[in-house]
Amino acid sequence: MSVPAASPANDPHNTMRASDADRDRVADALREAYAEGRLDVEEHNERIDRAYNAKTLGELAPLLSDLPQRHHISAAPAPTTGGPIGTQPSMPPEYAPGSKVTAVFAEQKRGGRWLVPSQTTAAAVFGSVTIDLREAVLTQREVVIIANAVFGSIQIKVPHGVVVRDEGTAIFGSRTGSDRNAAGDVPVTADSPVVVIRGVALFGEVSVKYPKVSKIGKFLGR
Incomplete structure (x- = not known):
């Protein structure tokens, strides 16, 4: 069982601290991927655990990098309107x-x-x-x-x-x-x-x- 490698540490966006909302979005995406059969039980559990222990966006991004694009979160800076970082994965x-x-x-x-x-x-x-x-x-x-x-x-x-x-x-x-x-x-x-x-x-x-x-x-x- 393997988890994709972490994102480059020299990217300033990846060192940005992750919020609870960011971790929840990744966890939701992982649950959806598991329901679709893209992850087995062990992979799902391991990635969920790593998601909730992640400190930065750089630690979260690899957990979704080998999944379809719609599961991904963006590491771009938060918009000036004050909205959350990234976009929430769409759900059927x-x-x-x-x-x-x-x-x-x-x-x-x-x-x-x-x-x-x-x-x-x-x-x-x-x-x-x-x-x-x-x-x-x-x-x-x-x-x-x-x-x-x-x-x-x-x-x-x-x-x-x-x-x-x-x-x-x-x-x-x-x-x-x-x-x-x-x-x-x-x-x-x-x-x-x-x-x-x-x-x-x-x-x-x-x-x-x-x-x-x-x-x-x-x-x-x-």
């Missing part, structure tokens, strides 16, 4: 905050390897929606899914080690499976990811599906 529209999954007299699924924004809205009206988080990458430790099922159903599939918290309501409908965590064989800690489910089940159903627990997990009472 379907992954942007406020993403929506809607099924009206239809069936919709969101799954595979995808970036989960801070908030996702799912609506099933006389239809069904499946949101699969088992291979997804959460953009932050706690994400919110607003699930509105009106004469329809919404199923949320979660991986091991995720804490599910249901804050929604049911009116002549049902909400099931959110009264426990999805620990499985992975212990839940204070840093475990949290999925908060809100919204309403009106003559509909919102359910959470957990992964199967192995024999070891059952033996340990999980």
Whole structure:
């Protein structure tokens, strides 16, 4: 496993101190690259660690140098308008905050390897929606899914080690499976990811599906 070499130290822009916003932008770009399959788990983790320990822009730039141009940050000086250094990597529209999954007299699924924004809205009206988080990458430790099922159903599939918290309501409908965590064989800690489910089940159903627990997990009472 390798990380591209650091940028030349004699470039004055590379010696500029990095801000928290610069480190966050690089971390977001690395998460997107991981979700696209451009980085494996070890490379992603190593680069994330180096990003948050970087002191200068010169230390950040190499972490993105072997990725497509849209992931890059600029080492140019900050504009006179007072805006942030560089440009924030663009994120595909379907992954942007406020993403929506809607099924009206239809069936919709969101799954595979995808970036989960801070908030996702799912609506099933006389239809069904499946949101699969088992291979997804959460953009932050706690994400919110607003699930509105009106004469329809919404199923949320979660991986091991995720804490599910249901804050929604049911009116002549049902909400099931959110009264426990999805620990499985992975212990839940204070840093475990949290999925908060809100919204309403009106003559509909919102359910959470957990992964199967192995024999070891059952033996340990999980």
